[in-house]
Amino acid sequence: MTTVEENSCACPLQQEDPDIHFPYSVAVRFRNGSRLYSFGTQDGTIKKGSYVVVETEQGLELAEVEADAIDPAKYKLKMPQKEILRVASEKDVWMNEQNIALEKEALEVCRTGIALFQLEMNLLNVQYNLDRTKVLFIYAADQRVDFRELLRFLGSKLHCRIELRQIGDRDKAKMIGAIGVCGRETCCSSFKDKFDVISINMAKNQNLALNIDKLSGMCGKLMCCLKYEDDAYKMASQSLPKIGSHIQWEGQDYRLSSINVLREEARLDNRESVVYVSFAELRGEEKPVIEPKVSAVKKEVIKKEVVKKETIKKENSAPLPKKKEKGGLPKMKPQKEVTQKKVTTRSFGKKKVVQ
Numbered sequence: 001m002t003t004v005e006e007n008s009c010a011c012p013l014q015q016e017d018p019d020i021h022f023p024y025s026v027a028v029r030f031r032n033g034s035r036l037y038s039f040g041t042q043d044g045t046i047k048k049g050s051y052v053v054v055e056t057e058q059g060l061e062l063a064e065v066e067a068d069a070i071d072p073a074k075y076k077l078k079m080p081q082k083e084i085l086r087v088a089s090e091k092d093v094w095m096n097e098q099n100i101a102l103e104k105e106a107l108e109v110c111r112t113g114i115a116l117f118q119l120e121m122n123l124l125n126v127q128y129n130l131d132r133t134k135v136l137f138i139y140a141a142d143q144r145v146d147f148r149e150l151l152r153f154l155g156s157k158l159h160c161r162i163e164l165r166q167i168g169d170r171d172k173a174k175m176i177g178a179i180g181v182c183g184r185e186t187c188c189s190s191f192k193d194k195f196d197v198i199s200i201n202m203a204k205n206q207n208l209a210l211n212i213d214k215l216s217g218m219c220g221k222l223m224c225c226l227k228y229e230d231d232a233y234k235m236a237s238q239s240l241p242k243i244g245s246h247i248q249w250e251g252q253d254y255r256l257s258s259i260n261v262l263r264e265e266a267r268l269d270n271r272e273s274v275v276y277v278s279f280a281e282l283r284g285e286e287k288p289v290i291e292p293k294v295s296a297v298k299k300e301v302i303k304k305e306v307v308k309k310e311t312i313k314k315e316n317s318a319p320l321p322k323k324k325e326k327g328g329l330p331k332m333k334p335q336k337e338v339t340q341k342k343v344t345t346r347s348f349g350k351k352k353v354v355q
């Protein structure tokens with residue numbers, strides 16, 4: 001019986017021999033595994049989707065082929081050192097299906113033993129190797145567990161070699177799987193094959209609120225995605241004064257209260273005013289003006305458009321030509337004004353005299 005403690009290497013491959021070389025390399029994935037492993041073979045006809053039998057530290061294992069066999073020398077890849085024993089036969093596939101059914105029975109047997117001996121451990125998974133000479137129990141616990149009585153109990157029930165492996169919270173979340181706060185499947189269960197060291201300083205570099213509940217993932221530890229942009233934030237904020245430091249700006253004393261890496265902007269404030277300064281100005285350097293690259297064809301098109309606009313502008317500003325009169329009646333000359341004589345009348349009784 002062997003146990004593997006938390007944070008130990010879980011690589012299933014045995015020790016490699018540097019003198020062994022194979023003409024073809026095949027990428028395979030084990031059941032309930034997210035990482036790909038490369039194995040060598042003499043058979044270049046192995047295709048994606050088939051099953052092969054390989055030997056690991058757990059014994060014989062059935063693995064699924066994730067890509068066609070390739071020549072590692074052609075693509076300058078690392079030469080695999082472990083060999084594929086054979087392409088899986090119908091019997092191998094049938095035994096693997098039987099093992100999956102027997103694993104459920106072994107899981108109930110182990111849970112019965114844990115309850116019987118009142119052990120503080122959370123059983124997560126059980127896995128047989130292909131020929132059922134060994135069974136692996138994976139559990140999580142806050143402290144070390146004395147499982148010697150449980151081991152004897154399982155040996156009397158299962159009659160094979162038994163291994164109990166303790167894992168941590170991050171490995172537990174990777175094995176079970178979950179949905180993160182971003183709405184996607186957790187990184188550890190979807191594509192990550194190893195865990196990075198995450199510290200609270202990464203959250204400080206990105207100016208995130210130091211709320212442990214919001215910064216923690218499904219496993220209760222700091223989220224793995226805090227490391228993805230940490231290097232970019234470090235490069236953007238290098239050679240800048242630290243937040244809280246006092247600096248001179250345009251003859252006045254200011255305190256650097258915050259920085260915005262995405263905008264490349266820093267906030268300076270004092271009792272009288274608040275000033276926003278770019279990183280380039282804060283470093284004492286002028287930010288270069290980068291002209292966008294334009295192809296020769298696009299330049300010619302732009303030139304033609306400018307000439308066309310200028311031509312239209314000139315045409316609009318020029319005076320309109322006089323229109324010639326078409327056939328019809330001749331234009332009449334204006335008549336002279338005729339002065340009218342003043343007429344006065346005088347009345348003498350019933351008669352009127354006009355002068």
